[in-house]
Amino acid sequence: MGITIHQRVLEQAERTPRAVALRGPGGAYTYAELAQRVRALAHGLAAALPPGARVAIHRPKSIDAIVDLLACLCAGCAYVPLDAASPMPRTRFVLEDSGADALVTDEHTAALWSQAPDALERLALVVMPDGHGPAHPRRRTHAALAEPAPATEAVRPVAAEALAFLLYTSGSTGTPKGVAITHGNASAFVEWALEAFDVGPGDTVAVHAPLHFDLPVFDLYVSLGRGATVCPADEATLKFPEAFLRWLRSERVSVLYAVPSALLALLKRSTVAKGGLGDLRLLLYAGEEFPVPRLRELRALLRPDARVFNLYGPVETNVVTCCEVGPAELALARVPIGTAVSQARLVLVDEARAVIAPERTGVEGELLVSGPSVSPGYWRRDDLTAAAREVVNVAGESLRCHRTGDFAAWGPGGRLDFRGRRDGMVKSRGYRIDLGEIESVLADAPGVAELAAVGVPHPERTTEVVAFVVARDGSARDEVPLLARCRERLPPYMVPAHVYWRDALPHTTTGKVDRVQLVAWAQEGARR
Amino acid sequence: MSEGRARLLATVLAVVGETVPDRAASLTAETPLVETGLLDSVAIMNVVEELERRVGRDFPAELLLPETFATAAVLTDALLASGGFA
Numbered sequence: 068m069g070i071t072i073h074q075r076v077l078e079q080a081e082r083t084p085r086a087v088a089l090r091g092p093g094g095a096y097t098y099a100e101l102a103q104r105v106r107a108l109a110h111g112l113a114a115a116l117p118p119g120a121r122v123a124i125h126r127p128k129s130i131d132a133i134v135d136l137l138a139c140l141c142a143g144c145a146y147v148p149l150d151a152a153s154p155m156p157r158t159r160f161v162l163e164d165s166g167a168d169a170l171v172t173d174e175h176t177a178a179l180w181s182q183a184p185d186a187l188e189r190l191a192l193v194v195m196p197d198g199h200g201p202a203h204p205r206r207r208t209h210a211a212l213a214e215p216a217p218a219t220e221a222v223r224p225v226a227a228e229a230l231a232f233l234l235y236t237s238g239s240t241g242t243p244k245g246v247a248i249t250h251g252n253a254s255a256f257v258e259w260a261l262e263a264f265d266v267g268p269g270d271t272v273a274v275h276a277p278l279h280f281d282l283p284v285f286d287l288y289v290s291l292g293r294g295a296t297v298c299p300a301d302e303a304t305l306k307f308p309e310a311f312l313r314w315l316r317s318e319r320v321s322v323l324y325a326v327p328s329a330l331l332a333l334l335k336r337s338t339v340a341k342g343g344l345g346d347l348r349l350l351l352y353a354g355e356e357f358p359v360p361r362l363r364e365l366r367a368l369l370r371p372d373a374r375v376f377n378l379y380g381p382v383e384t385n386v387v388t389c390c391e392v393g394p395a396e397l398a399l400a401r402v403p404i405g406t407a408v409s410q411a412r413l414v415l416v417d418e419a420r421a422v423i424a425p426e427r428t429g430v431e432g433e434l435l436v437s438g439p440s441v442s443p444g445y446w447r448r449d450d451l452t453a454a455a456r457e458v459v460n461v462a463g464e465s466l467r468c469h470r471t472g473d474f475a476a477w478g479p480g481g482r483l484d485f486r487g488r489r490d491g492m493v494k495s496r497g498y499r500i501d502l503g504e505i506e507s508v509l510a511d512a513p514g515v516a517e518l519a520a521v522g523v524p525h526p527e528r529t530t531e532v533v534a535f536v537v538a539r540d541g542s543a544r545d546e547v548p549l550l551a552r553c554r555e556r557l558p559p560y561m562v563p564a565h566v567y568w569r570d571a572l573p574h575t576t577t578g579k580v581d582r583v584q585l586v587a588w589a590q591e592g593a594r595r
Numbered sequence: 596m597s598e599g600r601a602r603l604l605a606t607v608l609a610v611v612g613e614t615v616p617d618r619a620a621s622l623t624a625e626t627p628l629v630e631t632g633l634l635d636s637v638a639i640m641n642v643v644e645e646l647e648r649r650v651g652r653d654f655p656a657e658l659l660l661p662e663t664f665a666t667a668a669v670l671t672d673a674l675l676a677s678g679g680f681a
Contacts, residue, residue: 550617
C-alpha cells in the first residue's frame with residue numbers, strides 16, 4: 068500500500084488550502100477547513116478509542132458526515148456508516164453486529180435512539196450539532212472527546228491490513244452482513260481510479276449514492292485526494308428526478324457516479340432532454356445493466372467530449388472491471404463490464420469448477436476475483452467468508468478468490484460480458500437485495516403459510532421486488548400488516564412494491580418455488 | 596371546488612392510499628406526503644405511474660419536485676395548473 072486514502076486528502080489540503088473541498092446545502096468547507104475539522108474530531112476519537120475501534124456514523128449524508136468518516140480514518144479507527152433511512156431495529160442490529168465502540172451522530176438523528184437507549188450504554192457517544200455548526204461536538208460521553216483539539220494533531224498510522232470501514236449489505240439469512248474493507252483494499256481501488264480518471268481541481272463531483280454504499284469511496288477519496296469539490300446530494304432531492312436534474316445543473320456537476328436506475332429516472336422523469344447536461348464530463352455507472360437504447364439517449368445529452376464508463380464489482384471486491392462506453396459499445400446489444408482493473412485477477416469457472424479460458428468466448432461461468440482490492444471477508448462471519456472463498460489453479464498458479472455469485476462470459480479482446488445471477492440476489496435501483504432477507508421477515512408473519520419474493524424486470528427501475536403470499540386456512544388476506552412488518556424491519560428499498568395473495572404458489576418438478584412463473588404472474592400485473 | 600378538481604383529488608388520494616396501504620389509514624388532502632416519509636422514492640414513482648394509467652396522460656416531468664408532492668391537494672392543483680393532465 069502506498070499512501071492511505073485519508074492521508075492523501077490531508078496532503079491535498081496542504082497543496083490547495085483555499086479550494087472548496089465540500090459543498091452542501093447551507094455551507095461549504097475549503098480544504099483547509101476540512102482538514103482542520105477532520106483533525107479536531109480525529110484528535111478526540113484517538114484520545115478516547117484504541118486503534119482499530121469501530122465508529123458508527125449515523126446522520127444524513129452531508130458535508131459534515133463526510134468530515135466524520137475522514138476523522139475516523141485519521142484516528143486509526145474504522146467507520147461503520149449506518150443507513151439513516153433504515154428502520155431502527157435493523158440499524159441497531161448493524162451497530163451491535165459491528166461491535167462499534169463509538170457512535171457519531173447529530174442531534175436530530177440521536178433522538179431516534181431514545182427508543183433504544185440501552186443500545187448506546189457501552190458506547191462513546193458524540194453528538195454533533197445539526198447543520199454546519201461548530202467543529203466540536205455539543206455532547207459526548209467520553210471526557211477525552213471534550214478536549215479542544217490542536218489543529219495540527221498528527222494522524223495515527225494504520226497498516227494495509229487494518230480495517231478502514233464496514234459496509235453492510237443484505238444477507239440471505241434474514242440479517243445484513245458487514246463487508247470488511249481494509250486500507251489496502253480501499254487504497255488499491257483509489258490508486259487505480261486516480262490513474263484511470265482525470266478528476267481534479269475544477270471538477271465538481273456529486274455524491275449520489277448513500278454513504279453506506281461502496282460508490283462514495285470513489286466520490287470521496289479519489290476526488291478529495293486530487294483537489295476536486297465534492298457535493299453530497301441530499302436524499303430529499305434524490306427522490307425526485309426533476310429536483311435531481313436542477314441540482315446537477317445548479318451545482319454544475321462535472322463528475323457523476325451513479326446507478327443506472329437513477330439515470331433512467333432522469334431520462335424518463337425529468338426535463339433533461341431540454342438543455343441536456345452540459346457540465347457533465349465524466350459519467351460512471353455501476354451496479355446494474357444499463358439498457359443500450361437508453362444509454363444512447365443519455366449520451367446524446369452530454370457534451371461531445373464527455374466520457375462514459377461502465378464499472379463492475381460487488382462491494383466485497385471493489386471495482387474490478389471497467390469498460391469505456393464509446394460509439395462501438397453503443398452499437399452492441401449489451402455493454403460489456405470490460406477488462407480487469409487495479410491488479411485484479413478475474414477467473415471464470417464452470418459448474419464443475421473448471422477454469423474457462425478467455426479464448427472460449429460466450430461460455431458462461433461464475434466470476435471469481437482475486438487481487439489487492441478484494442475484502443478479507445465478512446465481519447465476524449467466518450462461515451460466510453469461507454463459503455465465498457475458492458482457490459483455483461490458473462496456469463500453475465494458485466489463486467485465492469472471492470466467489471461473486473455473478474455469471475459472466477468472455478468476449479472478444481478479453482472483455483467480460485455480464486450474464487446475471489443464479490441465486491436469490493437481485494439488484495433494485497442499484498441496491499443489492501437478498502430476497503431471502505425479505506422472505507425471512509414475511510415468513511414469521513401471522514397468517515402466512517407460504518411465500519416467495521421475486522425481482523421483476525421494470526423499465527424504469529430495472530427491477531422491482533414483489534412478494535407472493537399464500538394465506539393459512541381461514542386467515543385474512545390483508546397486505547397492510549405484511550407491508551407494515553416489512554417497513555418495521557427492512558430499509559425502504561427492500562419493502563416489496565406489491566404483495567399478491569394466491570391460493571397456492573407454482574412449484575418446479577424438483578419441488579422448489581417456480582420463480583420464473585411468479586415473475587410472469589407479476590408481469591401480467593394482476594393485483595390479487 | 597370544481598367538479599374536475601374534486602374528481603382528480605379523489606383519484607390522487609385513492610392512488611396514494613393504494614400505493615402505501617399500510618400508511619394511508621388517516622390520509623387526507625392535507626397530509627404531508629414526502630416530508631414525513633409517507634412516500635419514499637419507489638412509492639413516488641408508483642404513484643406517478645398509476646396516475647398516468649388512470650388519467651391516460653403522461654405525468655408532466657417538470658412537476659417531479661418535492662414542492663409538488665407536499666400534499667395531495669397541492670399535487671392536484673399543480674396537475675390542474677399544468678393543463679396537460681386531467
